[in-house]
Amino acid sequence: MGDREATRPPRYVEAVARALGDELAADDDVVVLGVDVGAAGGAYGATRGLHERFGPARVIDTPIAEAGVLGAAVGAAMAGLRPVVEIMYMDFLTVCLDPIVNQAAKLPYMTAGGVRMPIVFRTQTGGGRSSGAQHSQSLEAVLAHVPGLKVFLPGDARDAYDLLRAAVRDDGPVVVVENRRLYNRRAEDFDSRAPLPPGRARIVRAGTAATVVAWGRMVDEVVRACADDGPLAGVDLELVDLRTLVPLDLETVVQSVLKTGRALVVHEAVTAFGPGAEIAARIDERLRYDVEGPIRRLGALASPVPYAPQLEAAVLPDADGIAAAVRALLEG
Amino acid sequence: MGDREATRPPRYVEAVARALGDELAADDDVVVLGVDVGAAGGAYGATRGLHERFGPARVIDTPIAEAGVLGAAVGAAMAGLRPVVEIMYMDFLTVCLDPIVNQAAKLPYMTAGGVRMPIVFRTQTGGGRSSGAQHSQSLEAVLAHVPGLKVFLPGDARDAYDLLRAAVRDDGPVVVVENRRLYNRRAEDFDSRAPLPPGRARIVRAGTAATVVAWGRMVDEVVRACADDGPLAGVDLELVDLRTLVPLDLETVVQSVLKTGRALVVHEAVTAFGPGAEIAARIDERLRYDVEGPIRRLGALASPVPYAPQLEAAVLPDADGIAAAVRALLEG
Amino acid sequence: MSAELLADVTTMARIRAFEERVARAFRDGRIPGFVHVSIGQEAVAAGICGALERRDMITTTHRGHGHCLAKGADAGAMMAELFGRATGTCGGKGGSMHIADPSVGVLGANGIVGAGIPIAVGAALAAKLRRSGAIAVAFAGEGTVHSGAFHEALTLAVLWEAPVVFVIENNRFAEFTDSEAMWRGAPLLERALGYGLAAAERVDGNDAVAVRGAAAEAVAATRAGGGPRLLEAMTYRHHGHYEGDPAAYRDEAETAAWLERDPLEVARRALRERGEEGALDAARAAAEEEMDAAVAAALAAPPPPLESALEHVGG
Amino acid sequence: MSAELLADVTTMARIRAFEERVARAFRDGRIPGFVHVSIGQEAVAAGICGALERRDMITTTHRGHGHCLAKGADAGAMMAELFGRATGTCGGKGGSMHIADPSVGVLGANGIVGAGIPIAVGAALAAKLRRSGAIAVAFAGEGTVHSGAFHEALTLAVLWEAPVVFVIENNRFAEFTDSEAMWRGAPLLERALGYGLAAAERVDGNDAVAVRGAAAEAVAATRAGGGPRLLEAMTYRHHGHYEGDPAAYRDEAETAAWLERDPLEVARRALRERGEEGALDAARAAAEEEMDAAVAAALAAPPPPLESALEHVGG
């Protein structure tokens, strides 16, 4: 701890808090709202220290009334604030979807640009720890399907910081989907890596054998699979971290697949009608006559997320599942 | 009117009311709930006559409190009723998604079959009539992405009747998505056509040039495009009405595409991250090395649905747009 | 007082003339989609918005034309919007249910029942935090109070001491349902006070003088930091829920009684007492002219350019 | 009365012993996920569910173990569920937050705050329409009353005259937030009556005798067709929000005072007055044994078969 700790790059969750702190400091119109984001510093510490630093008028603890809070945030955004509102678990979108989907996403359009909508919906997902069926869903496909919403899914601390700051600066609505299983991770290159804007994918690992497209925690699972002691050690994969689903950097994906000739999209969301279908279909639409190899998807199986660790592991993708899918891809 | 009217096959909306009436008559546990489903007979007449016939205890007018009503319907289903609850417009799912997604879809699973969930969520969509951005959305992809939900989308009066009855008989949760622009249409073969179960697609039109996969009102648009005076007159299309997205009859689609060599999925939902992506990806996964031709999608453009008729027509797919897409498909 | 009454009469006359033309144009197939007009409820819009300043903000409902006009939206641009023209307040992309004019504080009508209420609370919170001096008004129908949105919005408004006034237009019906049939328990005012609102008052929504009086008081108190409050305005819509609804679910005698109390006629009596009866006819005549011109301009206006369909997606 | 007290003491002792083992097993890494225990709140579960019949139904919350046990769920199967075993009440697929046993009327815990309340209303409606004679109880925390779900559920219950009793366990905190800090306006009971509930009563939630008395009355009245009603049980959780939460946000003196009023100790005093003090120690000893066996059985039970992961999807 102490000095050592202070000079280490921040953990993902600290990067979130830092981004919020920097935005709150830079712009009086930024406010943070949500259940327990204030004095408690957030259920996972993502707002730690902000309440003390910026006070209860700007870092606002709310009752458990998410639909109302999000609706109010929409109104506040139209009236000049830049609210960052937290939905504690992505699963809770079901109780507060209207302000996101029917209001924030549509009002700038329905008013032909008459209103700005500088609002950020922060939420987090992260299966694999027996959180149960109502605390484990990855619902980014639902959001990406709604025109007017941007969807950011930072896969490490660096992106957690950069994408959140970009989201707060955006004059339109952005949903930022964090991953609680990354909250304690540090990006060792936090200080050296150049920030990338939203809409730009990142080649995490260059390779020629096949392209894997991922985001969020699955980026990390692929990296683990490719590690020297991982099940894909020695396989020359190219790994693309999409970082944002909307806007979507299809070009980087396409260039990669042109090079490798095959593609696998990996996500924690359910495969069926999931986000990977769009990526796969877009790749095929662009490259049907240019690449030979298969385009495949790996996501969660079609069940609610079960509680028991063995069952959950059977349902969610992980490094081993990725390895198996990649091998099938290389053979296919 | 009179005799003539009585012997004609029912309109789509009458087929809905008939299915509900038949189920209410057959089983005392069936109840119908929703805003204005009672004395008023529904905003579009889909429950006309039921209140008089079965009384206010079984055809229940509710306040505008959809989340509560749907939650109550979930409880009622667990306690022995078979509720059919109406969400007046599909867009309103945003205010009542939790009972569908986190409760009804998951409770049978979370209890390992300990509860039955015989519940039907009836709703309707139907763009193209300047209903505005909050009354025009086709959100079936959102539902189909949630394991545990079945999703039925009847494309004509015959299916409106058959699929709704099947939904009420189902011991799991089913969302039935009607289309208000079909409500006045009759299926002339209503009495002669054999009922098909859910999970079985229907070949509406056999052909060899290309496969078009559709559901809901888009089936009708394709038929119109193929009519003698339509923009695709003379093109030998095969048209597959999926009828239900969950369960999905991929086999019928695959057999058709094997035959025709190319496929277009058409839907009223937004293309991006839409339901067509899943169908397209599944076709490619199954047939990548078996068919040469392209697999394409046609859905709504990526904007909220605009109000002005010209803009709305520019955004939503229609017979002309389908014709253009089919021509591109045949050339591709 | 007289200046205010004259202003409100002018507003009411304008709303009436506007709505009558909307209803006619809809019947004639010139306005697409569906429209909900506020004929019979003009005094609420006029009295409430009359008490507001330009910087103040409102959110309204599917039945929002009157509120928008009263708050200062341009009638010509509104009419053009309903006709789906490029010159509309929303460039033809919003329509009746999404009509808005943020430049005069109209944050939008809404197609989702209840959705506007928390939006107004948030706008009020922003005004408070930014010390703009503005307040917000949330218009909602009586059918809306059972929704979670109403409950959560009132809870937050009180907790945040947000400068917002909730105006419940009680026109007795929610679509085709008699709202009395859905009501149990204590009356709205009592419940509203239970949330900790500073005040809750019922007012004759067909009497512009009464509405304006209550509104002026509520707005001033709220602006002065007195906390959020609620007004329940008792009124009636002369037409059906939407144009085309024959409203057969209503009692004819009741409707007749309410027509007797047409807010314009109530205003006439008030003007008469002040010896200014002529003002109403003058206002109506002027409004007829203004709204005829609005219709003509809308008819003459071009449709939105096709490329606008993909503009302003997400901001 | 004495038989009931003895029954409730037995229930409380069982809940305490169950929860203590859950907390320990979680600390030891034998229970995955997160768990919210109800230590300190046992009298509410015992008194309420003690007044229910087997056919009656309950919905509960993330803090639901006690309610389930009190309603008759098997402790062994529950423990196995928390351990994620095949023999669990939900075959290991639900877990703590979704524990359920429909065979004894437990329609489920819930991970979504507020979601269980309308579910109970609907279960009650079904009981009424099917004339089963059953009633339903919705358990919820005080932090839940601001949610739209609470508002809509109460509205529907009254409208439908559904035989449901709402039990609000007021343990002062919602996660890390003092619920007083989020409260404005009238107290809960007053607001509840505003919805038209037949009755609303506050009860000492740490006194099993008081809870049972109020519950018996409420349940009987509701079953007799007297309409829905609400009980607010004042209580306190001894542990943090979830296991692992040090609960540093609480006042130590307050916590100490509540520990003094541990429901088991309150029950001891009541037993003593009746000359039956020994019953508590006997109950606790029996419970320790029962729950040790439950843990042992859970530990010995197999994990769920992998194929069960794809069973029961959608019914």
Ligand SMILES: Cc1ncc(C[n+]2csc(CCOP(=O)(O)OP(=O)(O)O)c2C)c(N)n1
């Ligand atoms: C969430 C939601 N549910 C239902 C509807 C359909 N709907 C539109 S207006 C309306 C009635 C509203 O009644 P009230 O609030 O009294 O307003 P009024 O029409 O009387 O002005 C309903 C049910 C909707 N638009 N949104």
Ligand SMILES: Cc1ncc(C[n+]2csc(CCOP(=O)(O)OP(=O)(O)O)c2C)c(N)n1
């Ligand atoms: C819709 C929703 N919002 C937030 C949460 C996170 N959460 C879980 S428990 C809880 C506090 C509940 O407080 P209370 O109702 O008083 O119950 P208690 O924990 O005190 O028993 C919160 C905010 C949730 N599970 N669901």
Ligand SMILES: [Mg+2]
């Ligand atoms: Mg009304």
Ligand SMILES: [Mg+2]
């Ligand atoms: Mg609590």
